[in-house]
Amino acid sequence: xxxLLIPDSIFAGYRIVRHxxxxxxxxVYLAAHPRLPRFDAVKVLSAEYADDAEFRARFVRESQxxxxxxxxxxxxxxxxxxxxxxxxxxxQFIEGYDGSRLIGKYPDGLPPEQAIHIVxxxxxGLDAAHRSGLLHRDVKPSNLLLEPRDEQPDxxxxxxxxxxxxxxxxxxxxxxxxxxTFAYAAPEQIESAPLDHRVDVYALGCTxxxxxxxxxxxxxxxxxxxxxxxxxxxxxxxxxxxPALPPEIDNVxxxxxxxxxxDRPNSCGELAQAARAAFTxxxxxGATSAIAPQARTTHRAERLRPFRTRTAIASLAASALxxxxxxxxxxxxxxxxxxxxxxxxxxxxxxxxxxxxxxKSGTPWGSHEFIVQAFPNLLPSTPFKGGNQQMMCIVxxxxxxxxxxxxxxxxxxxxxxxxxLHMLMVTCDQNRTPIKSVIDAETxxxxxxxxxxxxxxxxxxxWGVSADGSTTYGWLEIRFADPAHKFCELEAxxxxxxxxxxxDRWWPQVPL
Numbered sequence: 189x190x191x192l193l194i195p196d197s198i199f200a201g202y203r204i205v206r207h208x209x210x211x212x213x214x215x216v217y218l219a220a221h222p223r224l225p226r227f228d229a230v231k232v233l234s235a236e237y238a239d240d241a242e243f244r245a246r247f248v249r250e251s252q253x254x255x256x257x258x259x260x261x262x263x264x265x266x267x268x269x270x271x272x273x274x275x276x277x278x279x280q281f282i283e284g285y286d287g288s289r290l291i292g293k294y295p296d297g298l299p300p301e302q303a304i305h306i307v308x309x310x311x312x313g314l315d316a317a318h319r320s321g322l323l324h325r326d327v328k329p330s331n332l333l334l335e336p337r338d339e340q341p342d343x344x345x346x347x348x349x350x351x352x353x354x355x356x357x358x359x360x361x362x363x364x365x366x367x368x369t370f371a372y373a374a375p376e377q378i379e380s381a382p383l384d385h386r387v388d389v390y391a392l393g394c395t396x397x398x399x400x401x402x403x404x405x406x407x408x409x410x411x412x413x414x415x416x417x418x419x420x421x422x423x424x425x426x427x428x429x430x431p432a433l434p435p436e437i438d439n440v441x442x443x444x445x446x447x448x449x450x451d452r453p454n455s456c457g458e459l460a461q462a463a464r465a466a467f468t469x470x471x472x473x474g475a476t477s478a479i480a481p482q483a484r485t486t487h488r489a490e491r492l493r494p495f496r497t498r499t500a501i502a503s504l505a506a507s508a509l510x511x512x513x514x515x516x517x518x519x520x521x522x523x524x525x526x527x528x529x530x531x532x533x534x535x536x537x538x539x540x541x542x543x544x545x546x547x548k549s550g551t552p553w554g555s556h557e558f559i560v561q562a563f564p565n566l567l568p569s570t571p572f573k574g575g576n577q578q579m580m581c582i583v584x585x586x587x588x589x590x591x592x593x594x595x596x597x598x599x600x601x602x603x604x605x606x607x608x609l610h611m612l613m614v615t616c617d618q619n620r621t622p623i624k625s626v627i628d629a630e631t632x633x634x635x636x637x638x639x640x641x642x643x644x645x646x647x648x649x650x651w652g653v654s655a656d657g658s659t660t661y662g663w664l665e666i667r668f669a670d671p672a673h674k675f676c677e678l679e680a681x682x683x684x685x686x687x688x689x690x691x692d693r694w695w696p697q698v699p700l
Contacts, residue, residue, distance in 0.1 A: 193217060193232065200271035202230055202278070213237075218281060226281075228266060233275040247275050253322060254349040261313030263333065263347045282345055284336055287329030287399065295402045297430045302341075303399035304464050306332060307392060309344035311456035314392065317349065318385035318455070324349055325383065327391035328372045329398060370414040371404045375447050378415045385456075386449040392456050393423075393444025396463060400437065401429040405445060419447070436466035556583045556598050559616045562676055565699035567600060567614065576699060579604050579612065597623070608682045608689035610661070616676040623667070623677045632663070635687065645670045645700040651687035662687030664695065673700070 192215060193204045201222035208216045208229065219230040237243050251268035258264070264280040287306060290298060297303070310332050314324060324331075326348055334342040374390035376383055397405040405424055406417035423445040427433045440462045446452045453459040552570035553560050560567045568575035575581050581602040596619050602612040617623055637650045647668040653660060664687050666678040678698075680690050 191235065199230070199232065200269060200276050200278075202228065204230075219278070228278040229281040231277045231279070235274050238270055238273050238275050244270070244275065247277075251277055257317055257320060257322065257349065259313050259316040261309050261344055261346060262317065262349070263345045265349070280345075282333045282335050282347075284334045284342070286334065286347075287332040287395070290334065291329055291398060291402055297400045297402045297433075300400065300433070300467050303396065304460065304467065305341050306334070306344050306399060307396045307463060308457075308460040310346050310392065310395075311460040313344075313346040314385075314388050314456040317346075318388070322349065323383060323385060324388050324391075325377065326369060326372075327388050327395060328369055329395055332395070370408075370411050370418070371406065373414075373418055374449070375419045376449060378418055384449065386452045386454075389452045389456055389459055390445055390449075392459060393441055393452075396444070396459070397423075397426055397441050400433060401426050403429055405441075434466055437463065440466050553583065553600075555618075556600055558618070559598060559600050559614055559676070562616060562673060563614060563700070567602070575602060577605060577607075577609065577694075577697065579609070596621075604694075606683055607693075608684065608686075609680055609694045610683045611681045613679040614676065615679070620675045622674050640666075642700055645673055647673070649691075649695075651691060653685050653687060659683075660685035662690060664690040666695070666698075 192207060192210075193199055195204055195206055197204050199217075199219070202217075202219035203222070205218040205220060205227065208218055210216055214231050214233045216229055216231045219228055220226075221228055233247070237247070248268060251265060255265040255268075263282065266278045266280065268275070268277045270276070290306075298306075310327070314327065317324060324346065327346070331346065331348045333345040333347050335345065336342055370378075372391040372394040374383075374387045375381075377387055394405050397403075406414055406421065408414040408417060423442045425435075425438045426441055427435050427438050440459070443462075444452055444459050453462065560569065566576045568579070568581055579602040581600050583598075583600055597615050597617050599613055599615045602614070604610050604612060615623065632654050633652050634650050635652045637648060639648050640646065645668065647666065647670070649667065650665045651663065653662050655661075662682045662685050664678075664680045666680070668674045668676060680694060682690055682694075
């Protein structure tokens with residue numbers, strides 16, 4: 189239950205002045221401190237969250253961690269508690285505007301000096317948080333608050349550390365939750381991999397790109413498309429979007445948005461310093477060597493060799509890393525400025541409702557759940573959980589690359605342990621009708637075939653060797669004739685070019 193507080197009401201001792209913004213999870217109010225002559229921004233969570241003991245403990249723990257941060261470029265968290273059955277958090281109130289509003293004023297990109305100033309100040313605050321072992325994980329223009337100052341550049345505050353966590357200790361946020369807005373999310377966030385401070389370097393690089401060009405570096409109409417872009421597409425060149433930018437800034441931004449965290453700058457400050465150098469005469473003569481142009485690094489999906497060409501699996505293997513269970517969870521908190529009377533300036537704030545991260549069917553695999561039900565002992569019960577022989581599996585969403593699957597079919601793609609399985613594709617017909625598989629003898633020459641039977645399951649198998657450039661790999665296709673599986677097929681691949689390994693060592697261990 190949301191239940192907005194009304195002006196002049198008293199909550200946790202604060203006198204509510206006005207509602208600043210909110211959404212499904214929380215609302216933020218401008219409120220007068222009960223004892224001190226100042227106004228704070230008070231975030232009040234929806235009532236149901238106070239009833240969740242685990243969430244309540246996590247909220248208090250995170251609030252305590254963030255309250256320990258002290259830096260002129262960080263919004264200060266001042267207090268937290270529970271009142272009238274609702275969790276609340278008070279923080280410094282900033283009288284100003286946020287970076288997204290500024291981008292709206294400069295749709296083709298901010299003046300470079302202004303953009304660099306914003307990023308440099310934000311970098312100072314972020315690096316201070318990182319030194320304290322905290323990550324932000326949701327750096328974006330709307331979380332950079334700007335406070336106007338007379339005859340000086342605006343002061344920049346990093347807001348919304350309410351979803352921060354201790355980056356080098358036990359996880360605080362709920363397990364499996366992917367935080368951060370997709371437009372700025374680092375690949376390791378999307379993959380639910382371990383995070384360190386470089387996740388914020390990546391997001392700050394995305395933010396700098398948008399400040400300089402007026403456009404986000406990666407776009408898409410669905411979370412899956414954005415996830416695919418962050419995971420696999422190279423960063424676009426800012427100078428191609430805004431020709432007024434020097435090409436040196438492309439090297440800086442490409443390094444900041446490197447897929448591999450090890451290829452990014454070591455700190456947000458290093459990114460800001462290199463960006464500033466790119467716009468100086470010395471920078472154009474080579475001062476950007478602090479972040480040298482990176483050779484194209486190998487990311488996880490690029491290590492996955494393609495399946496046979498008849499099913500366009502080269503594209504599938506790349507786009508399959510789009511995750512069906514990712515969701516953006518953001519809480520944008522307004523920042524702070526002490527004032528003697530309620531300010532009238534509009535404060536940018538937003539609260540994005542929490543998402544469960546699952547499809548409408550309410551199951552971990554969403555619309556692909558029927559595939560897992562057909563092979564419950566082969567495939568994991570949830571994405572990224574280890575399956576048979578420790579396979580890691582994800583869904584393939586064809587719209588991410590416009591690579592269409594066969595009509596009415598769905599696919600789950602798994603990465604094996606190379607002993608001998610390298611990759612496995614499980615494709616099933618949504619209408620439970622038999623899969624019509626056609627092997628292209630020209631591109632996928634068949635070396636052999638045979639019928640097989642195991643328990644109540646039976647069918648046929650085909651195998652062969654295919655090449656992708658200089659790489660030769662073996663493949664094994666399993667077809668089914670029994671009623672429980674006849675609407676599915678398995679396609680396995682090794683990396684040795686010897687399909688007999690799959691037949692002898694992998695296939696006998698596959699549970700049906």
